[in-house]
Amino acid sequence: MLVLNEQETIAALDWSALIDALERMFASDCVMPVRHHHDVKVPNRADATLLLMPAWVPGGYCGVKLVSVYPDNHLSGLPAVQGSYLLTSGQTGETLALINGNALTARRTAAASALAARYLAREDASRLLMVGTGRLSLNVIEAHAKVRSIREVSIWGRNTANAEKTAEQARELGFDAIAVTDLEKAARQADIISCATLATEPLIKGEWLQPGSHLDLIGGFKPSMREADDRAIARARVFVDTRAGAMSEAGDIVQPLQNGSLKPEAICGELAELVGARVPGRRRPDEITFFKSVGAALEDLAGAILAYETALNTKIR
Structure with a gap:
């Protein structure tokens, strides 16, 4: 069995290859049952949660991501979220690889947004x-820089020092990046706005979105979380990674559906429909597009397969 730690997982997931792998997986006949979770009792500490996200390609690969959320892990000096991915053969069930789940999740999440941006x-x-x-x-x-020629990057955070640090790290990667404090001004000037926060109240207002802009919402993974307001929904063509996930879990979709500012039929498409050319992506240079992701098990499977095959080929060489 191949075991990949965090750095090995990152090294095996080249951005361009990963984005293409997700595109192929969304166009495939991958089976993706609804993810489920279990409460786990922890003596003398807050209850934990075990999340399981299975997916498989018939006759190909099968896998499951296991994510443990232990809220009191800070008492032990450990991250609250721990994850791993178990990849097996879809032919025999043989265990093939154990892959670092944190690195896999971060990279496949970003790659899914970039894949949407490729079309939107x-x-x-x-x-x-x-x-x-x-x-x-x-x-x-x-x-995103792998699907569009990103020349300028602005970074906003509630903590200015963290925004400055992130901008410095982005510059070390070769980007022309600056930290900004005026979110409205930065949003009005952006071609692509990506949000990855834990906000429960909208940060981005629809009135700020300029013609031709693309809004990419990643952070809100509960119905109580929002990153953009109803006006943003109303002004844009709306797309999601999966309807099943976004319409039940994402506050940026669930809340507008509940208050009537978004109708189910107004969701133009999901990633599988975009990559399969069953719905059109961007139609005009001036239209505003909106993409909401909550994550899908097939994304993890695509990344795990790529990491396994890349690492295995490297090892053989």
């Missing part, structure tokens, strides 16, 4: 606004 962002989009300074921010910047 303007061809000449060059100015990216990154809202949020967490683990995903640098991944999102790097991934």
